[in-house]
Structures are given as C-alpha cells and as structure tokens.
Amino acid sequence: MLTEQSAYTNRWRQISPVAKGLVSLFGMVAAFAAGSPRAALLVAIILSLATVLGAGIPPARYLRVATPALFFLLASCLSLLVSLEFNHISTFGVSLHLSESELPRITQVCCRSLACLTALLFLALTTPLTDIISLMRRCKLPETLLDLMTLSYRTLFVLSEAVHETATAQSARLGYATFKLSMRSLGGLVANLAVQVWQRSQALHLSASARGNDGALRFLEPDYPGSHRAILSAVICGILLVVTAVYIP
Numbered sequence: 317m318l319t320e321q322s323a324y325t326n327r328w329r330q331i332s333p334v335a336k337g338l339v340s341l342f343g344m345v346a347a348f349a350a351g352s353p354r355a356a357l358l359v360a361i362i363l364s365l366a367t368v369l370g371a372g373i374p375p376a377r378y379l380r381v382a383t384p385a386l387f388f389l390l391a392s393c394l395s396l397l398v399s400l401e402f403n404h405i406s407t408f409g410v411s412l413h414l415s416e417s418e419l420p421r422i423t424q425v426c427c428r429s430l431a432c433l434t435a436l437l438f439l440a441l442t443t444p445l446t447d448i449i450s451l452m453r454r455c456k457l458p459e460t461l462l463d464l465m466t467l468s469y470r471t472l473f474v475l476s477e478a479v480h481e482t483a484t485a486q487s488a489r490l491g492y493a494t495f496k497l498s499m500r501s502l503g504g505l506v507a508n509l510a511v512q513v514w515q516r517s518q519a520l521h522l523s524a525s526a527r528g529n530d531g532a533l534r535f536l537e538p539d540y541p542g543s544h545r546a547i548l549s550a551v552i553c554g555i556l557l558v559v560t561a562v563y564i565p
Contacts, residue, residue, distance in 0.1 A: 318380060322371075332543035332546045334451060335543070337448075339366075347435065350428060350564075353427040358561070359434075359557060389426065479509060
C-alpha cells in the first residue's frame with residue numbers, strides 16, 4: 317500500500333511512464349556494467365537520491381518499502397560468504413567455513429544487486445501499477461500475464477479493505493481485549509477472509525464467462541504532456557549513468 321500511495325502522490329506522477337521505465341532500465345544496465353563495487357554503489361546512491369529528492373518520496377517511507385528486500389539481500393550475501401564442506405572427519409562429514417578468497421566477487425554481486433534494487437524501486441515508487449501494466453503491454457508482453465497482474469492488483473485492495481473492515485468490527489466488540497479473544501478473533505478473521513476470497517473468485521468467474529472470456533482487461537491511459545521531452549531527458553540521463561558506472565574505477 318505504501319508503494320501505491322507513493323506512486324500516486326510523488327512529484328513525477330505526471331511524467332510519462334515510458335521515460336521512468338527507461339531510467340529504470342538504464343539503471344539496471346549500469347548496475348551490470350559497473351566494473352567495481354564502488355561504481356555499483358554510486359549507481360545505487362544516484363537512483364536513491366533521484367527517487368527521494370527528485371520524486372519527493374519521504375526517506376522513511378522509502379526505507380520501509382526497501383527494508384524487506386534489503387534483508388533478503390543481506391541473507392543472500394551471507395549465504396554466499398559461507399560455504400559447506402563435506403567429507404570432513406572432525407565434524408561428522410560437514411563443516412562451515414568463510415570463503416575469504418571469494419569476498420571481492422561476492423561484494424561485486426551484492427553491490428550490483430543493490431543497484432538493481434534501487435532501479436526497480438525508482439519505477440515502483442514513481443509509477444502506478446496500472447501505468448506499468450500499460451507500459452508492459454506496449455512492450456508486447458503476453459496478455460494472459462498482464463490480465464493476471466490486473467486481477468491480482470484489484471484483488472489485493474479488495475481483500476485489504478475486507479480485512480480492515482472485519483478487524484475494525486472485531487475491535488469495536490473488544491475482540492482483541494485479551495490474548496484468548498485475540499486468537500479467537502484472528503481465527504474468525506482468517507475464516508471470513510477465506511469465504512470472501514472464494515465468493516469473489518466465483519463472482520469474477522461468472523463475470524468473465526458473461527463477457528465470453530474474450531479480450532484483454534484494459535485501462536484508459538491518461539495523456540502525458542511533454543512526453544517526448546521527458547523520454548529524451550531519460551535517455552540522456554540513462555546514458556550518462558551507464559558511462560559513469562563503466563568509467564568509475
């Protein structure tokens with residue numbers, strides 16, 4: 317929800333999604349083209365500053381959105397740093413040790429992953445998903461995939477509203493006053509949500525059958541003034557970002 321809130325309220329909301337998609341694409345290219353961890357970190361910093369200072373995303377919200385991915389990245393880095401050794405006699409056949417010789421390569425991979433993450437966050441926090449889906453449709457992605465994304469996007473907000481309304485009603489009846497009541501209310505919430513998911517999926521199936529399951533699910537695309545200028549600026553900035561990543565030692 318924080319992602320969509322940022323996407324609809326940032327300063328660059330009215331900029332063409334093609335331009336923002338190009339910046340994100342060039343950011344990922346720069347991340348893979350970076351010849352050193354320092355260059356990849358510089359790409360990550362530039363994209364983060366563009367998102368926070370340029371688009372006006374609050375730093376606290378940016379960190380809240382990025383925290384789960386950063387924890388996953390940290391866990392991945394630690395798993396790469398530690399290796400398993402089998403057939404070790406003193407430890408019953410298995411031992412753990414640090415791969416110090418692989419540390420430069422692991423650092424490079426992690427820094428590139430961080431730069432790619434900031435590039436994706438730039439697009440996600442500045443562009444609503446409906447615009448991203450329209451952009452993907454222009455790129456000729458399969459319509460089935462886009463329809464599934466559209467339905468999942470809609471269902472997410474419907475279920476979130478159902479959870480909020482049910483939890484509010486339970487709280488008004490002191491359903492969370494004690495631990496025992498909280499567990500009982502939580503069970504009722506999950507059961508009610510499961511029934512609603514089934515009912516809404518049946519209604520969705522009937523509505524799709526009524527229209528013959530023919531044609532893609534589409535949105536009205538808004539007009540973006542000055543889109544050609546924005547796309548040109550995005551290409552120039554993206555090329556400069558790639559050049560910076562390549563030539564920074």
